[in-house]
Each structure stands twice: as structure tokens, then as C-alpha cells.
Amino acid sequence: xxxxxxxxxxxxxxxxxxxxxxxxxxxxxxxxxxxxxxxxxxxxxxxxxxxxxxxxxxxxxxxxxxxxxxxxxxxxxxxxxxxxxxxxxxxxxxxxxxxxxxxxxxxxxxxxxxxxxxxxxxxxxxxxxxxxxxxxxxxxxxxxxxxxxxxxxxxxxxxxxxxxxxxxxxxxxxxxxxxxxxxxxxxxxxxxxxxxxxxxxxxxxxxxxxxxxxxxxxxxxxxxxxxxxxxxxxxxxxxxxxxxxxxxxxxxxxxxxxxxxxxxxxxxxxxxxxxxxxxxxxxxxxxxxxxxxxxxxxxxxxxxxxxxxxxxxxxxxxxxxxxxxxxxxxxxxxxxxxxxxx
Amino acid sequence: xxxxxxxxxxxxxxxxxxxxxxxxxxxxxxxxxxxxxxxxxxxxxxxxxxxxxxxxxxxxxxxxxxxxxxxxxxxxxxxxxxxxxxxxxxxxxxxxxxxxxxxxxxxxxxxxxxxxxxxxxxxxxxxxxxxxxxxxxxxxxxxxxxxxxxxxxxxxxxxxxxxxxxxxxxxxxxxxxxxxxxxxxxxxxxxxxxxxxxxxxxxxxxxxxxxxxxxxxxxxxxxxxxxxxxxxxxxxxxxxxxxxxxxxxxxxxxxxxxxxxxxxxxxxxxxxxxxxxx
Amino acid sequence: xxxxxxxxxxxxxxxxxxxxxxxxxxxxxxxxxxxxxxxxxxxxxxxxxxxxxxxxxxxxxxxxxxxxxxxxxxxxxxxxxxxxxxxxxxxxxxxxxxxxxxxxxxxxxxxxxxxxxxxxxxxxxxxxxxxxxxxxxxxxxxxxxxxxxxxxxxxxxxxxxxxxxxxxxxxxxxxxxxxxxxxxxxxxxxxxxxxxxxxxxxxxxxxxxxxxxxxxxxxxxxxxxxxxxxxxxxxxxxxxxxxxxxxxxxxxxxxxxxxxxxxxxxxxxxxxxxxxxxxxxxx
Numbered sequence: 001x002x003x004x005x006x007x008x009x010x011x012x013x014x015x016x017x018x019x020x021x022x023x024x025x026x027x028x029x030x031x032x033x034x035x036x037x038x039x040x041x042x043x044x045x046x047x048x049x050x051x052x053x054x055x056x057x058x059x060x061x062x063x064x065x066x067x068x069x070x071x072x073x074x075x076x077x078x079x080x081x082x083x084x085x086x087x088x089x090x091x092x093x094x095x096x097x098x099x100x101x102x103x104x105x106x107x108x109x110x111x112x113x114x115x116x117x118x119x120x121x122x123x124x125x126x127x128x129x130x131x132x133x134x135x136x137x138x139x140x141x142x143x144x145x146x147x148x149x150x151x152x153x154x155x156x157x158x159x160x161x162x163x164x165x166x167x168x169x170x171x172x173x174x175x176x177x178x179x180x181x182x183x184x185x186x187x188x189x190x191x192x193x194x195x196x197x198x199x200x201x202x203x204x205x206x207x208x209x210x211x212x213x214x215x216x217x218x219x220x221x222x223x224x225x226x227x228x229x230x231x232x233x234x235x236x237x238x239x240x241x242x243x244x245x246x247x248x249x250x251x252x253x254x255x256x257x258x259x260x261x262x263x264x265x266x267x268x269x270x271x272x273x274x275x276x277x278x279x280x281x282x283x284x285x286x287x288x289x290x291x292x293x294x295x296x297x298x299x300x301x302x303x304x305x306x307x308x309x310x311x312x313x314x315x316x317x318x319x320x321x322x323x324x325x326x327x328x329x330x331x332x333x334x335x336x337x338x339x340x341x342x
Numbered sequence: 343x344x345x346x347x348x349x350x351x352x353x354x355x356x357x358x359x360x361x362x363x364x365x366x367x368x369x370x371x372x373x374x375x376x377x378x379x380x381x382x383x384x385x386x387x388x389x390x391x392x393x394x395x396x397x398x399x400x401x402x403x404x405x406x407x408x409x410x411x412x413x414x415x416x417x418x419x420x421x422x423x424x425x426x427x428x429x430x431x432x433x434x435x436x437x438x439x440x441x442x443x444x445x446x447x448x449x450x451x452x453x454x455x456x457x458x459x460x461x462x463x464x465x466x467x468x469x470x471x472x473x474x475x476x477x478x479x480x481x482x483x484x485x486x487x488x489x490x491x492x493x494x495x496x497x498x499x500x501x502x503x504x505x506x507x508x509x510x511x512x513x514x515x516x517x518x519x520x521x522x523x524x525x526x527x528x529x530x531x532x533x534x535x536x537x538x539x540x541x542x543x544x545x546x547x548x549x550x551x552x553x554x555x556x557x558x559x560x561x562x563x564x565x566x567x568x569x570x571x572x573x574x575x576x577x578x579x580x581x582x583x584x585x586x587x588x589x590x591x592x593x594x595x596x597x598x599x600x601x602x603x604x605x606x607x608x609x610x611x612x613x614x615x616x617x618x619x620x
Numbered sequence: 621x622x623x624x625x626x627x628x629x630x631x632x633x634x635x636x637x638x639x640x641x642x643x644x645x646x647x648x649x650x651x652x653x654x655x656x657x658x659x660x661x662x663x664x665x666x667x668x669x670x671x672x673x674x675x676x677x678x679x680x681x682x683x684x685x686x687x688x689x690x691x692x693x694x695x696x697x698x699x700x701x702x703x704x705x706x707x708x709x710x711x712x713x714x715x716x717x718x719x720x721x722x723x724x725x726x727x728x729x730x731x732x733x734x735x736x737x738x739x740x741x742x743x744x745x746x747x748x749x750x751x752x753x754x755x756x757x758x759x760x761x762x763x764x765x766x767x768x769x770x771x772x773x774x775x776x777x778x779x780x781x782x783x784x785x786x787x788x789x790x791x792x793x794x795x796x797x798x799x800x801x802x803x804x805x806x807x808x809x810x811x812x813x814x815x816x817x818x819x820x821x822x823x824x825x826x827x828x829x830x831x832x833x834x835x836x837x838x839x840x841x842x843x844x845x846x847x848x849x850x851x852x853x854x855x856x857x858x859x860x861x862x863x864x865x866x867x868x869x870x871x872x873x874x875x876x877x878x879x880x881x882x883x884x885x886x887x888x889x890x891x892x893x894x895x896x897x898x899x900x901x902x903x
Contacts, residue, residue, distance in 0.1 A: 075858040079484050082678060103678045144763055144846075150858040160717035169855075170701065173846045175763050176854075181583045188403075190763055383737045385745065404760055465658045472880035473873040474835040477850075479842065480857040480865045485679060547774065559749035564839045568854075575752070582755040594756055598748040604746030 028065040029241040033088040034077045035068050036148065037179050037197060039269055039283040040114050040152075041090055041226070042291065043068040046252040048268050056255060057248035063241045072178055073149020074226065075118040078103050083232065091229040091254030094315055099229065100325065101317040106232045108327035111246070112297040113226040114289035117217030121290035122282075124216025124225070126158060127186065127196040130209055134192050137165045137214060141190040144173045146182045153225045154195040156314050157216045163312040186210065198287055202279040220308065224301040225289070235327060246334035250295055254338075256284060256291055295331045406588035415592035423577070424596065431562055431573040432600070434490050438497025439551075439558045446502045447547055450509025451539060460510075467503065475500035475557075476564050483569045492566050493573070500561045501554035508550020512543025548612045555608055559601040574600075681863045689867040698852070703875060706848040709765065710879075714833040718826055721777040723859075725808070735785075742781055750775045751839060758844065768840040770845025775836045776829040783825020787818035811889025823887045826866050830883050834876055849875070 035041035050057035051099065055056050069086060071077050077089040078099050090113045091099065099105045115125040126221050128134040134143060140162060147155040159169065177185060183192035184202040196204065204210055216223060235242060256265050262284065269280050282288055292298075299322050310314040319325065384531050387409060394400045395407040402410075420426040453460040478496055486492035516539045565576020574597050579588040663683050669675070670682035677685075693699035728735040728742075754771055760765035791814050799813050815822075841850025849872050856864030 073858075075860070078860045079857070080487065082676070083487050085487050098860045101860070104676055105678075150855050170847065173764070175845045178583055181585070184585050361862050381744075382738045383740050386737075387741070411633065427821040460628070462658050465656060466662065468875065469659060469873070472831060472876040473869075474831065474837050474838050475878055476839045476842070477853070477869050477872040480853050481838075481869065484857060484862065484865065556747050556749070560751055560835075563749045563752045567751070568839070568842050577751065578755050589757060598745075598750070599774075601748045601752075602744055 015220045024241070028061055028063055028246075029238050030067065031064050031088060031245055032067045032069050032086040034080065034086045034090055035072045036071055036152075036226075037074060037199075038272060039199065039280070040197065040289050042113070042253060042256060044070075044272050045089075045256065045265075045268055046249060048272050049252055049255065050248075052268070054256075056231065056252050059244040059248055063244045064120050066245065071149075072176070073147075073152035075151035076149050078105070081105060081107070081229070084231075084234075085320075087230065087234055089229050090226045092151070092156060092226060093224065093302050094151055094153070094156035094309055096227075096229055096302070096321075097309070097315050097317070097319045098151065099304050100319050101315075102184045107229045108232050108235060108323060108325055109227050109294040109297055109299065109302065109333050110230050110235070110327055111228040112224065112292040113228060114291055115298065115301075116225045116289060117215070117220070118222045118290040121199055121286055122288055123218075124154065124157065124223075125196045125201070125212045126193060126214050126216075127191045127204070127210050128160075128213045129186065130211050132192055134213065135162065138167070140316075141167050141171045144175060144190070146175050146177045146185055146191040146194045148179050148182075148195065149176055150174060153223075154216070155221070156309060157162075157219050157225075158195070159314045160308060160312050161214060161219045163314065198273060199273070199279055211218060220301075222296040222301055223300065224304055227297040227302070230327075232327070235330070238331075242330055243283045243333045243337070247337045250331065250334045250338060252292065252294065254293060257291060294335055296328065299326055343444060352604070379431040393602035396503065403587070410588040411591045411595070414417055414586075414588040415596065418589055418592060422558040424593070427572060427577045428573050428600070429596075430490070431566065431575070434573065435497060435558045435562045437490075438494045438562075439501050441494070442505050442558075443551060444555065445498070446505030447509045449502075449549075450511075451508040451513040451535060451543065453506070453510045454513035454543075455539065467506065471503050471507075475561060476579060479565050479568055482565070487569050488569055492569070493562060496565055497558045497561050500557050504550045504553040505547070508546045508553070509543055511541050512546025512550075515546065521597045545612075545616055548608075548615060552605065552608050552612065557602055558600070559597075560606065563597060649779040657705070678860065680861055681866055685863050686866040688719060689863040690870055691869060693871070701850045702847060702852045703871060705843065706834075706838060706850065706872075707875065707879075709768050709772060709840075709848065710830075710833045710837040712777050713769050713837065714830055716769070716773045717776035717780055717829055718876055719831065720773070721780025721825070721829070722784050722822060724777075725781045726788050726814070729785045729788035738781075742778060742785075746778045746786065750778075751836065754840060754843060766842065767856050768837065768846075771840050772833050772836045779828040779832065780822070780825045783828070784818065787821030787825075788814055790821065790863060791817040820891055823890065827880075827883050827887065828880055831876065834872075834879060838872060 033043045035043040046057070047066060050060050050066070054060075057066065059186060061238050071080070074092040074095040075098065077086060077091070078095060080086045081099065082103055082105055088110075089095075089099075091107075091109075096107065096109065099107050111336050116122060134140055144193045145158070147158065149155065155174075162168075162172070175185075175191060179192075179195065179197050180200060182191070183196070183200050185191045186194045187204070187207075196212075216225070228306055265284060266277065266280060267284055269275075274279070299319045303321055306315065306319055306321065391405070392408040395402055395405055406414075415424070449463070453463050475496065478499065479492075482492040482496045486495060520538050520542070521534055524538050525531075529537070562573075563575045566573040567579055570576040570579075574593060578590055578593050578597070581587075581593060637874045648848075665678075667683045668678065670680045690699070693702075722736065724734075728738050751771075752773065757767045757771050757774075762769055795813060795817065796809065799809055804813070838850040839846070841848040842854050845854070849868055853865055853868035856862075858867060
């Protein structure tokens with residue numbers, strides 16, 4: 001009698017497990033996508049757009065579940081990707097190299113996020129007070145600099161510039177702070193130099209007390225500043241759902257870059273950032289970062305920047321990204337689908 | 343071999359800086375008034391704060407007026423932000439501390455009881471106690487991410503030491519006569535541990551938990567300030583980042599008072615627990 | 621009443637001081653070797669587990685790699701630079717807390733008004749997680765050393781005050797009375813009678829304050845940057861440099877150990893003559 005009861009329980013348990021596993025197979029693929037700031041990173045805007053116009057991302061919630069997660073900077077994402085807390089990480093060139101050499105992650109460059117210095121778009125600015133202690137780059141020695149995260153694109157670019165002027169990391173003090181808070185820190189005299197994004201430039205520059213000391217474009221020329229990286233094993237395991245995601249995402253990016261949608265795009269931006277509209281007027285214009293409409297990253301620029309980082313000592317070890325660490329098949333498949341009117 | 347702990351070293355905690363006799367002698371018949379009188383200096387400080395900001399002596403950017411802080415506190419409470427984050431933080435601290443007590447108390451008692459365990463564990467204890475546990479924050483974040491797991495494990499590690507040490511010392515102090523008579527009456531070793539040694543060590547253990555409680559709060563706040571996505575420390579961080587200083591002050595004071603309240607609450611538990619023991 | 625502790629080996633009265641000391645030394649050496657054996661077993665287990673490939677070396681670099689990094693840091697001068705800065709902050713903050721804490725504690729014990737005013741402040745502030753005040757201190761004192769030092773002092777001063785108050789009050793009243801009746805002035809009383817008598821407990825308070833100063837120094841560096849072991853560890857974690865992160869832990873652990881042992885040695889020297897010298901188990 002007892003043995004039958006036990007067998008019944010075990011059978012029910014196994015059936016439950018099977019049902020659960022079967023159910024899990026049908027559940028949408030969780031895609032936690034990290035982002036740092038917007039409108040540079042389009043991910044949070046795309047999520048908001050999908051809420052207002054579900055037809056733009058029809059597969060969201062079905063084959064994949066799109067979840068943007070905010071990070072303060074790209075290097076902070078490396079452990080999260082290693083732990084699989086996030087599936088798509090927007091990397092700076094330096095962060096990508098570090099993920100490969102230090103974190104031993106088998107990652108792939110899959111899509112463009114933003115570029116600086118291309119075709120007259122936003123060049124990336126480092127701002128100081130006009131009457132402050134820093135008049136030339138050499139004056140940065142011994143001063144305090146705010147950065148969003150050590151090793152991020154803005155941070156690594158700055159270090160390259162400083163090393164070219166003979167200033168080592170130990171010669172100045174770095175403080176980590178969100179991009180949004182850096183202008184206030186500069187105004188209150190807490191730091192002497194900040195990395196200024198266009199959405200925070202309006203109020204600060206209107207005071208007339210600050211000016212641009214140098215730009216990222218002066219350091220690297222055209223820079224593939226931030227691009228999406230994913231783990232190779234994840235791409236391999238979930239290719240169909242990922243192609244669905246990239247197709248929908250690309251459709252959304254096209255929507256944002258289309259001048260016809262500009263008014264609504266700005267409305268979405270205001271809703272997501274809670275910043276006043278006048279500060280955001282630059283978005284999706286030439287004063288903004290450059291976004292490749294087909295999400296194609298400039299691989300040559302990535303290699304050039306990594307090589308320069310290694311040359312000056314910001315990165316410890318060189319990585320040859322192409323062809324092993326590049327996988328553009330997802331965006332190519334997405335483009336093909338969109339072309340066929342998917 | 344860990345020497346006898348001085349009460350003071352474990353925090354000098356007897357619940358007050360003043361020896362209790364003196365306080366009682368002063369006002370034996372009006373305890374409430376004594377309490378108010380005792381805490382009047384804090385009231386004075388609060389008045390000083392309000393006065394300094396209102397008079398313009400101190401810039402409101404640097405020190406928001408006390409009533410603004412109070413209003414901000416109320417706003418955070420009403421919006422639910424404060425309760426939600428406080429619940430997360432307190433749950434983390436409780437979980438970490440609870441686990442530390444569950445693991446550390448038996449370990450300490452076993453260390454006192456069985457010589458080989460003591461000899462094996464002692465060097466680890468001696469090596470680990472001078473290390474600032476906050477040095478483990480980056481590793482915890484590396485292994486467990488930004489969520490609650492890293493906080494709970496860090497608090498577990500940080501609180502294990504005071505709990506284990508106090509259990510060890512408490513168990514060591516058990517009177518041998520009690521142990522002998524129990525054994526001679528046929529009690530098993532396990533029973534002796536449970537019914538003689540543990541109760542005898544209880545005052546010391548409870549005192550050790552009090553120290554561990556303070557550590558738990560410190561480690562919780564430190565980790566949440568440095569690497570978190572929720573919790574009171576995280577709240578302080580993003581309020582400060584956003585320049586909302588009156589709300590930031592409100593949360594800082596909340597955290598500080600929670601730590602104080604937890605300590606006093608534990609003291610009550612201690613007194614109850616020990617009185618019941620008589 | 622016999623206690624279990626009596627069954628454990630203890631420094632007690634010895635029939636012949638000489639042989640006892642030699643026995644003690646040998647026993648101490650034996651215990652020390654046994655102790656380090658356990659530690660070495662743990663480190664060996666770490667090394668084997670890390671090299672086994674069960675976990676990525678990013679999550680757990682082998683101990684040998686970490687040691688190599690510590691050595692590298694030492695050679696490149698980074699270790700001295702960062703350790704020096706952290707120790708400078710911790711020790712300076714500790715020194716101010718020690719001087720201020722003892723002064724305030726003695727004042728509180730001897731002056732009723734002072735005690736009335738500060739007692740609730742101290743007893744409320746003691747169990748608070750004072751690290752929560754760091755963002756406020758950053759607001760007030762900026763992002764350089766000033767805010768770090770103030771934070772360290774603020775955290776470390778309370779155990780010193782509490783210990784000093786209890787110690788000063790605990791001085792045998794009869795000694796004070798007889799000294800006074802022999803014509804001792806207030807200053808003589810303080811420096812030659814009270815402080816020496818209170819010294820053991822004050823030192824215990826200092827022994828609690830020192831690790832606190834170290835902890836706070838590291839946390840402030842992690843949050844605010846600006847050189848030091850804490851800042852170096854955060855930079856290492858940003859660069860996904862786990863050997864660097866673990867090397868930082870080793871360096872901090874060794875530094876902490878040296879400070880604590882140094883303090884214990886200092887205590888033993890200072891209290892050679894004191895009959896109440898008891899080693900505390902500081903946590």
C-alpha cells in the first residue's frame with residue numbers, strides 16, 4: 001500500500017517536472033539589455049516605443065522578453081555578463097577587450113550602439129571651468145576628474161589623451177559619478193573636469209562659465225564608441241529568438257531615425273528621461289551621437305582604438321577582434337527580414 | 343588560543359555610558375522624566391540645527407533645514423519608497439545575521455568543547471579577525487552580483503566572527519561541576535551541550551550577537567552604498583547623486599536610527615532572555 | 621568554581637620560571653606551526669580548486685597568481701604607494717580619534733555637565749552605522765582626504781570615548797582621595813594617578829578603534845576613489861582584473877593583521893607593570 005503511494009507521488013513529481021520543462025521551453029527568452037544613458041543608448045527608448053506602438057516589436061513577450069537595465073558604465077557590465085545577469089552588454093572598446101583578456105569571456109561584437117566624431121556628429125566633450133585651475137591638458141595633473149565608470153568609453157578615451165601628455169593614472173584623482181550628476185559637481189567645485197553629454201550641456205553651457213578643453217574626436221578620430229557584445233554560447237543557443245529581437249529592434253531604430261517621427265520620438269525621450277524638452281532638442285540630429293541605421297559597427301575603428309589603448313598602456317593586452325570576436329550575422333539576418341517586409 | 347574577552351572590548355556595552363547605579367540614584371521615582379532629561383542634549387542639537395539653517399548661518403545647500411528634512415522624510419514614507427527599500431535592507435541584514443548566528447553559535451561551542459576543532463579553527467579565526475571584511479565587497483559583487491545575495495553573504499561572513507568568538511568564550515566559561523554532575527547522571531555528551539553548556543553560554547552569546555548586529559548594519563550600508571540596485575544605502579546614493587539633499591539627509595537619519603533602535607531592541611531581548619533563565 | 625577553561629592549557633603560576641618559559645615557548649611554537657598548517661591547507665585547497673577548471677579563473681584566480689600579483693605590485697611600487705596612502709589616512713584618523721576620544725572621555729567622566737550633554741549623543745551614536753553619514757560628509761568636505769579623514773575619526777572616536785569614560789570612572793576612589801589628601805593638584809591627579817590607572821581599559825578601547833579606522837578608510841576609498849587600497853580594488857574590478865581584486869584582499873588582510881598585532885605588542889609593553897593587564901578579544 002505504502003509503496004504504491006510513494007510511486008504515485010514520484011510519478012506526479014516527474015510529470016510536474018516534465019510539464020514545467022515543456023512550459024519553460026515555450027516561455028519567451030529573457031533578454032536583459034544593459035544601457036548607460038539615453039538618447040545615446042536607444043534601448044530604453046525602444047522599450048517605451050514598444051509600449052506605445054506594439055506593432056513595432058511584435059515578438060516582444062512572445063519569443064523574447066526585452067528588459068532594459070541601467071548601468072552606470074560599460075565596465076560595470078562585465079561581471080554581470082559573466083554571471084549571465086544580462087544577455088546583451090553595450091561595451092566600450094576597452095571594456096570589450098577587458099572582457100576577453102581579463103574576464104576570459106567568449107564574446108562577440110554584434111551591433112553598433114553609438115559612434116563619436118563621425119561625419120560631424122557629436123565629438124564627445126570634456127569640460128572645465130573657464131576660470132578654473134585647468135587651462136591646458138597638462139594642468140590636469142593633481143586635479144580631480146569625474147568619470148561615469150573607470151574604463152568606460154569616455155574614461156578610457158580621456159586616459160589615452162592624458163597619457164599622450166605624459167600624465168599617468170596616479171597623477172590625478174578619479175571620482176565615479178553618473179553622467180547626470182557631473183555638471184552639478186563641476187558647478188559646486190567638487191571636481192575640476194567632467195565628461196559632458198549633450199543632454200546635460202544646455203544648462204551648464206548657458207552659464208558661460210565653462211568650455212570644452214578637448215574632445216574624444218581629437219583622441220581617436222572616428223570612434224566606434226559603444227557597441228553590443230554578447231556571449232557566443234548564448235547566441236548559438238538562442239539564434240531564432242535573437243533574430244526576432246534584432247529584427248524588431250532594427251525596425252524601432254529606423255523609426256527613431258526617421259525625421260517624420262521626430263516629434264513623437266522627442267516625446268518618448270522626455271517621458272523616459274524626465275528632462276525638460278529644451279535640453280533634448282539636439283536628439284537624433286547632428287548634435288547627437290551617430291547611430292548606424294543598420295546597426296553595423298565599424299570594426300576597423302574598434303581595432304584601431306584597442307591598438308591605441310594598448311600602445312599607451314590603458315589596456316594591458318591586445319585583442320584582434322576580427323574575425324573571431326565579431327558576429328554580425330544577427331543584424332544581417334534582421335536586415336534581410338526587414339527588406340522582405342517582415 | 344583566544345584569551346578571555348574584556349566586556350569593553352566587545353563594545354563596552356552595558357546599555358549606557360553611565361553606570362546604571364548613578365542614573366537610578368538621580369531620579370528613582372520618575373523614570374519617564376529621567377528619560378526625557380537624559381535625551382535633552384539631542385533635542386538641543388536639533389534646535390541648534392534648525393536655528394543654524396534658519397538664521398542663514400549655514401547654507402541650505404550644505405545643511406537643509408530640519409523641517410525640510412522632516413517633510414522629505416514624510417514624502418518618502420508616503421510614496422512607499424522608504425518602506426520598500428527599508429524592508430529590503432532589513433531583510434538582508436536579518437538573513438545574514440540569522441545565518442551567522444545559526445552557523446557561528448554551534449561552531450563556537452564545538453570549538454570550546456572539542457580540542458581538535460579548536461586547534462583547527464583557531465588560526466583561521468586569528469587570521470581573519472583583523473581583516474576589514476569590507477575588503478570582500480568587490481569579490482562578493484563579482485561572485486554574486488548587485489542583488490541581495492552579495493549583501494547577505496558578506497554580512498554572514500562579517501558577523502560569524504563575533505558570534506563564534508562569544509559562543510566560544512561563553513562555552514568555555516561553563517562551570518565544570520555542572521557538566522560533571524550531568525554526565526554522572528548519565529546524560530549524553532550531546533545533551534550536556536544542549537542543556538548545560540548552551541544556556542550557560544547564553545549571556546556571552548547574546549552579547550556577541552549585539553556586536554554582530556552593529557557589524558551587520560555597517561556592512562549592509564557600506565555594500566549598498568558601493569554596489570546595489572535597491573535598499574536604503576542605494577537610496578542614499580541616488581538621492582545624493584540627484585542633489586535631493588533633504589531627502590538624502592532624511593534617509594541617512596533613518597538608517598542611523600534604525601541601527602540604534604535595533605541595538606536597543608536587542609538589549610531588551612537580552613534582558614528578557616536572561617531574566618527568564620533565572 | 622572550576623571552569624572548563626581550567627581544563628585548557630593556561631599561563632598559570634609556574635614552579636620554576638625558567639623551565640616554564642621554555643615549555644611555553646615550545647608549546648607556542650608547536651601551536652603556531654599547527655595553526656599555520658591549517659591555513660596552508662586552506663590555501664592549498666584554494667589553489668587546487670582554482671586550477672581544476674571547475675570555476676572560471678575570472679571568478680577565482682589561483683592563489684599563486686594572486687601572490688604573483690602582490691609581488692608585482694610590491695616591485696612596481698604600487699603596493700607601497702596605495703598601502704601608504706590607506707595607512708596614512710587610517711592612522712591619522714585613528715590618532716585624532718584617540719587623542720580626542722580620551723580627552724572627551726576624561727572630561728565626561730570628571731565633569732557632570734559634559735557628561736550630561738554628551739552621554740546621550742555617545743550612547744545613541746555608538747550603535748549607529750555611522751558609515752551612512754559618508755554621503756553627508758562628502759557633501760560637506762568634498763572629495764579629497766578631508767572627508768575621508770573626518771569619516772574615519774567620526775567612526776573611530778566612539779569606542780575610545782566609551783572605554784575612557786568607563787575606565788576613568790572605574791579608578792579606585794580611595795586612591796584619588798588619598799592622593800588629594802597628600803596635596804596632589806588636579807593636573808598631577810590626572811596625569812599621574814587617573815590616566816595610568818585607566819590605561820588598560822583605554823588601550824582596549826583603542827584596540828577596538830584601530831580596525832574600525834582601517835575598515836572605514838577602505839570603504840571611503842572604494843566609494844570616493846583617490847588612491848589607496850580600496851580605490852585600487854575598485855579600479856581592478858572595473859578592469860575585470862580579478863587577480864588585482866584578490867591581491868587587494870591579501871594586502872589589506874596582511875596590513876590589518878600587522879596593525880592589530882602591532883597594537884597588541886604596544887599594549888603589552890605599556891602595561892608590563894600593570895597588574896590588570898588582560899588581553900582583550902577585540903573584534
